[in-house]
Amino acid sequence: MTQKLPNAKSLEILISSADIAARVRTLAANISDKFPEDLMIVSLLRGSFMFTSDLIRAIHNTGNRTAWPQVDFMTLSSYGRGTTSSGTIEVARDLKEDVEGRDVLIVDDILESGRTLAYAYDVIMKRKPRSVKIAVLLEKPGHRKVDINADFVGFVIPDKFVVGYGLDYANYYRELPYIGVVTLD
Ligand code: IMP
Numbered sequence: 001m002t003q004k005l006p007n008a009k010s011l012e013i014l015i016s017s018a019d020i021a022a023r024v025r026t027l028a029a030n031i032s033d034k035f036p037e038d039l040m041i042v043s044l045l046r047g048s049f050m051f052t053s054d055l056i057r058a059i060h061n062t063g064n065r066t067a068w069p070q071v072d073f074m075t076l077s078s079y080g081r082g083t084t085s086s087g088t089i090e091v092a093r094d095l096k097e098d099v100e101g102r103d104v105l106i107v108d109d110i111l112e113s114g115r116t117l118a119y120a121y122d123v124i125m126k127r128k129p130r131s132v133k134i135a136v137l138l139e140k141p142g143h144r145k146v147d148i149n150a151d152f153v154g155f156v157i158p159d160k161f162v163v164g165y166g167l168d169y170a171n172y173y174r175e176l177p178y179i180g181v182v183t184l185d
């Protein structure tokens with residue numbers, strides 16, 4: 001079957017939905033061990049919406065009845081479109097909740113240069129949380145511009161542009177239930 005792909009030449013599966021689900025269960029178990037209570041999840045939109053929704057259900061399914069997470073969303077915008085993120089970041093949509101005194105888990109789709117997460121971390125830290133940890137589904141090594149690490153990492157992936165499971169190319173492909181690699185030209 002041939003499909004016409006939006007803005008790309010080819011699409012290949014890198015991480016299957018079954019592999020994602022298994023890994024998310026493990027991350028959820030690790031996270032609920034670390035956060036016995038008062039977990040405030042800060043999900044960075046848009047890329048982490050699918051990961052966040054599976055992760056919180058997996059946290060529930062660990063059966064750890066002391067972990068009752070709350071969830072809020074923040075949208076950061078970085079200028080410029082395309083396959084590399086640019087340097088300037090701002091808060092385009094802020095949290096509704098107050099994070100002061102809370103144990104915060106920032107959830108993002110992918111850690112690449114680290115700029116996005118470093119920015120989010122600083123924004124949250126200024127609000128005096130009790131603690132801040134970071135969970136990312138994917139980590140692409142070799143591009144780090146800022147010294148920041150995630151406490152929970154789903155998969156370390158090769159240096160390719162990936163889409164699916166919330167991640168986009170030009171806002172396409174977020175709906176894919178797997179992580180795929182697109183060839184752009
Ligand atoms: P960083 O600020 O360079 O760490 O980049 C993080 C952001 O860039 C992520 O939240 C994504 O929105 C985007 N990004 C980086 N690599 C990819 C990719 O391979 N596919 C889709 N988005 C990506």
Ligand code: MG
Nearest residue numbers: 045046047109
């Ligand atoms: Mg993103």
